[in-house]
Each structure stands twice: as C-alpha cells, then as structure tokens.
Amino acid sequence: MIDFAELSKYFVLVVVVACLIVGYILKTSFESFPNKYIPTVLAFVGLVLNLAVSGLTIENAVYGALMGLASTGMHQAFTRFVEGQTEEK
Template sequence: MDLEQYYIAIVVLACLIVGYCIKHIKWLDEVSNQYIPTVLALLGAFLGCVANQGVSLENIVYGALSGLASTGLHQLFSRLIDQRKGDEDE
C-alpha cells in the first residue's frame, strides 16, 4: 500500500472537520452553505500539497478532490442520521 493514500485520507478527515465547524459554529453562520464545497476544495488542494511535501498539479488535484469528497461524506452521514431518526419516529 502506497503511503500517499494515508495522506489523502488525512486531508479528507481534516476537511470533514473544517466543514463541520463551518456548518455548526455560530459566528461562522455568515459563510453561506453554497461556499462550503469551494472552501473545502481550496483547503484540500493546499493540504494535499503540504501532506505530499510538494506543489504539483497531481497534489493539487488529489487534494481538491479529497476536500470535495469530505463534502459528500458529510451529506451521506447527514442523510443516514436523518433516515434513522425518521425510522425511530414511526
């Protein structure tokens, strides 16, 4: 297993945490939900370069995709939790 795969997982996790904070911290309510994927893609691109210790197109793209993947993971978790709450209410 290539060590770079661990770095990308760390970028996804970091972006997931930042996205959650943007969504739930009161003083960040001014950041519109429509900007969260863009913020996480930019953050992921930066973290991808930092994690892989170099700026290259590959690191930028992998990092940005990891940031966007964290947005998708948040949506998946949110829908699963909402579905379970709906099942318990019935």
C-alpha cells in the same frame, strides 16, 4: 475502467478528515457563512493540505481539491444516514 487501487495511493486520510472538520465548523459555528460556498472552501483547503502533505505537484493539487470536495459528499451522506432522510423523487 477506473482502477480504484491506483487512485487509493493518492487518497490521504488526514486531508479528508481535516476537510470534514473544517466543513463541520463552517456549517455549525458561522451561521452568517453561506452553505453554498462550503464546497469551494473545502476544495481549496484540501488542495493546500495535500500539497503540504504530499509535495508540490499539479497531481497532488488536483487530488487534494477532489478530496476536499469528496469530504462534502461524505458529510451529506452521513448526515442523511444519521437523520434517516431518504432522497425524494
């Protein structure tokens, strides 16, 4: 079973918020930038930022990339919530 208390010590709010901002800028300001590459860019941005904030370890690199990817999912969930869209089946 996953212990979320254990995972929360690796969660860095600053990294997630920064990734959300970068993703928003890529999506809204650069129309020529393909949306399909945004998660990859955010994974890399999260990796680099978390290494800068938390130190140079493999764990921090992996958790940083995961935070970047999580910010993509958070953006999608928030957008759907605000626009009132539901998942079509």
